[in-house]
Amino acid sequence: EPEVTQTPSHQVTQMGQEVILRCVPISNHLYFYWYRQILGQKVEFLVSFYNNEISEKSEIFDDQFSVERPDGSNFTLKIRSTKLEDSAMYFCASSVGTSGRNEQFFGPGTRLTVL
Amino acid sequence: AQKVTQAQTEISVVEKEDVTLDCVYETRDTTYYLFWYKQPPSGELVFLIRRNSFDEQNEISGRYSWNFQKSTSSFNFTITASQVVDSAVYFCALSPYPGGGADGLTFGKGTHLIIQP
Secondary structure (H helix, E strand, C coil), rough: CCCCCCCCEEEEEECCCEEEEEEEEECCHHHHHHHEECCCCEEEEEEEEEEEEEEEECCCCCCCEEECCCCCCCCCEEEECCCCHHHHHEEEEEEECCCCCCCCCEEECCCEEEC | CCCCEEECCEEEEEECCCEEEEEEEEECCCCEEEEHHHHHHHCCEEEEEEEEECCCCCEEEEEEEEEEEEECEEEEEEEEECCCCCCCCEEEECCCCCCCCCCCCCECCCCCEEEEE
């Protein structure tokens, strides 16, 4: 069964460093998402991406963040100059579309720890 | 604005008991979709169900059942004869679109369910 994959599973970085979180969405999916879950809290929407551009973004997704689909398979989230409060689990998700029976499939997450 | 409230932070029951997880939502949309996801200790999010606002029929899938009541804006989840493997955090979510839409899903804070042997 096709699945969304994410690498690395755990990333530790120093405050102020840049990190890139990688996701490989399901191959025929067209919509891609990043969500964040601070430890013990709810899952929060960050950004959606369609047709090589951002569709929507939340207030959390400020200039520190950027997304990219560098090739036909990867979807990346870059965090510039990480802060302590960026420590969280980051989930990638994808869907075929936003209508019909197309639910979002989530990846296993990347746990980011900022020291 | 959309909001999902899961008032139960943590529930602990003994195996084989039935347990209900509550979910109350707020939305101004006339058409919307409700979801439940399971997050086991390993951390991934597992899709359980999606229900649209026009379908108020209760749904049963094995030991899982869902009770959608539009009048009280609730979409509760019941596990019958709970098992230790059901231990997880369960999230209720809401979206105007079946696939989550460009704005993504709005999640509740989750309910940590502990099933004791």
